[in-house]
Amino acid sequence: QVQLVESGGGLVQAGGSLRLSCTVSGRTFSSVAMGWFRQAPGKEREFVAGINWNGGRTSYADSAKGRFTISRDNAKNTVYLQMNSLKSEDTAVYYCAVTWYSIRNVHVDSNEYEYWGQGTQVTVSS
Numbered sequence: 001q002v003q004l005v006e007s008g009g010g011l012v013q014a015g016g017s018l019r020l021s022c023t024v025s026g027r028t029f030s031s032v033a034m035g036w037f038r039q040a041p042g043k044e045r046e047f048v049a050g051i052n053w054n055g056g057r058t059s060y061a062d063s064a065k066g067r068f069t070i071s072r073d074n075a076k077n078t079v080y081l082q083m084n085s086l087k088s089e090d091t092a093v094y095y096c097a098v099t100w101y102s103i104r105n106v107h108v109d110s111n112e113y114e115y116w117g118q119g120t121q122v123t124v125s126s
């Protein structure tokens with residue numbers, strides 16, 4: 001059974017940083033592509049960042065470019081999201097997701113992901 005466990009969320013002041021982690025168990029981590037999504041209250045879930053199977057390709061939402069960095073450590077079965085210069089509009093529940101589909105590419109469509117974590121709350125105070 002595949003499990004994704006996120007951690008690293010919390011309360012931070014605007015301009016601060018957080019690093020989210022997502023550890024995957026149950027399948028070979030190096031054979032998956034990963035993504036981070038977020039959902040703010042009253043809004044739909046949106047793509048934040050994605051990474052292919054070996055970290056050679058990444059993609060970011062416009063809102064994340066220049067501030068967030070996605071990375072992975074296949075030896076630790078973990079994907080990270082480093083978030084800097086946080087803004088109040090970054091407040092949301094952040095989810096990681098995994099897919100075995102076309103793992104050489106990055107996926108921005110949530111429908112292409114097969115398993116999701118439980119989410120971790122990020123709150124940015126202004």
